[in-house]
Amino acid sequence: AQKVTQAQTEISVVEKEDVTLDCVYETRDTTYYLFWYKQPPSGELVFLIRRNSFDEQNEISGRYSWNFQKSTSSFNFTITASQVVDSAVYFCALSGTMDSNYQLIWGAGTKLIIKP
Amino acid sequence: DTEVTQTPKHLVMGMTNKKSLKCEQHMGHRAMYWYKQKAKKPPELMFVYSYEKLSINESVPSRFSPECPNSSLLNLHLHALQPEDSALYLCASSQGWGQETQYFGPGTRLLVL
Numbered sequence: 001a002q003k004v005t006q007a008q009t010e011i012s013v014v015e016k017e018d019v020t021l022d023c024v025y026e027t028r029d030t031t032y033y034l035f036w037y038k039q040p041p042s043g044e045l046v047f048l049i050r051r052n053s054f055d056e057q058n059e060i061s062g063r064y065s066w067n068f069q070k071s072t073s074s075f076n077f078t079i080t081a082s083q084v085v086d087s088a089v090y091f092c093a094l095s096g097t098m099d100s101n102y103q104l105i106w107g108a109g110t111k112l113i114i115k116p
Numbered sequence: 117d118t119e120v121t122q123t124p125k126h127l128v129m130g131m132t133n134k135k136s137l138k139c140e141q142h143m144g145h146r147a148m149y150w151y152k153q154k155a156k157k158p159p160e161l162m163f164v165y166s167y168e169k170l171s172i173n174e175s176v177p178s179r180f181s182p183e184c185p186n187s188s189l190l191n192l193h194l195h196a197l198q199p200e201d202s203a204l205y206l207c208a209s210s211q212g213w214g215q216e217t218q219y220f221g222p223g224t225r226l227l228v229l
Contacts, residue, residue, distance in 0.1 A: 033215045043204050045159070045220035091158055095215035101172050102214050106158030 002027045004094050006107035013082055014115050021077045021110045023092035029053075033095040034068065034075045035104070040088040051075065079112075087114045119143070120221035122207050128227045131197060137224050139190040139207030147171075147213035148190040150182060151206040153223075159206055165190060166213035197228045 003026040013019045025034065036048040049059060051068050059066045063080045079086050089109045096103040120141045129135050139148065147166045151159035164172035165184040173182075179201075181193040190207055204223045210216035 035217070037220075042222065043206075043225065044222040045206060045208075047217055047219055050217045093158075101164070103161050103172075104218065109156075109158055 002029075002094055002096065002100070002105045004092055004105050004107040006090075006092055006110050008110045009108070010111040010113065012113040012115060015084055016081050018078060018080050019082050019112065021079075021090050021092075021112065023075045023077065023107060025073050025075065025092070025094045025105075027073075027094060027097075029097055032097075035093040035095070036066065036075075036077050037091045037093065038088045039091065039109070045091070048077075082112075082114045084114050084116055087112060120207055120209055120219055122205075122221035122224055124224060125222065126225045126227075128229065129194065129197065130229055131199070133197075134193070134195045136194065137192040137205055137207075137226075139192075139221055140188055141209040141219070141221075142188055143209060143211075143219070144187075145209035145211050145219075146187060147210045147216070148184065149208040149210075149218060150180075150190065150192050151208065151220075153204040153206055163192075164213060171213060194226075197226075199228050202226055202228045 005024045032053045034051045038046045056068050065078045067076045089111045091109045092107040094105040123138045149164050150162040152162055153159040161174050162176045163182045168184045179196050183191040204225050206223045207221040208218040210218045
């Protein structure tokens with residue numbers, strides 16, 4: 001069965017601190033995709049990244065970076081020098097298989113609070 | 117332009133009302149989705165349209181009726197809803213139905229009284 005676990009329900013840090021959001025997944029597929037989405041209080045789910053299971057290179061985009069490790073089935077997300085605008089709920093998701101109609105398998109989400 | 121638009125932003129309706137939610141995308145995507153999201157939960161898939169045909173209906177009650185008039189538009193018709201249907205309704209689209217990236221709209225916050 002496929003599963004995504006975001007063990008951190010809520011994280012609170014002071015602005016400018018670095019923060020890492022954990023994501024652990026389970027799948028028996030050899031080809032899959034992992035995603036991160038941001039959901040600010042306004043409600044829109046904003047796509048951040050999509051990573052192919054065959055590409056284990058870490059990704060950096062400005063203050064955001066992602067660490068994909070197949071050996072530990074983890075796809076962690078780090079925000080460097082956090083800002084108040086980073087406050088949101090962050091979801092990690094795993095692409096489903098044809099058997100599951102390709103439904104996204106979502107983690108429970110991590111609420112990130114950045115205090116000024 | 118990765119934009120999905122949804123109207124209305126907010127909707128309050130009684131249990132006997134009929135209303136519709138609208139979603140539009142101009143990215144040339146061929147798959148469109150409706151999700152329901154309750155507070156503090158991840159989105160739950162309701163329907164998937166692929167090439168304007170309904171591909172998935174996740175056992176959604178018949179009081180929710182989707183419609184895809186063309187490849188850019190997706191509607192969700194609501195009738196005789198229950199208070200527990202109050203939620204954020206999100207529309208998304210992707211290039212194709214599969215393991216593609218889904219792009220979401222801002223959602224419609226629905227309150228059923």
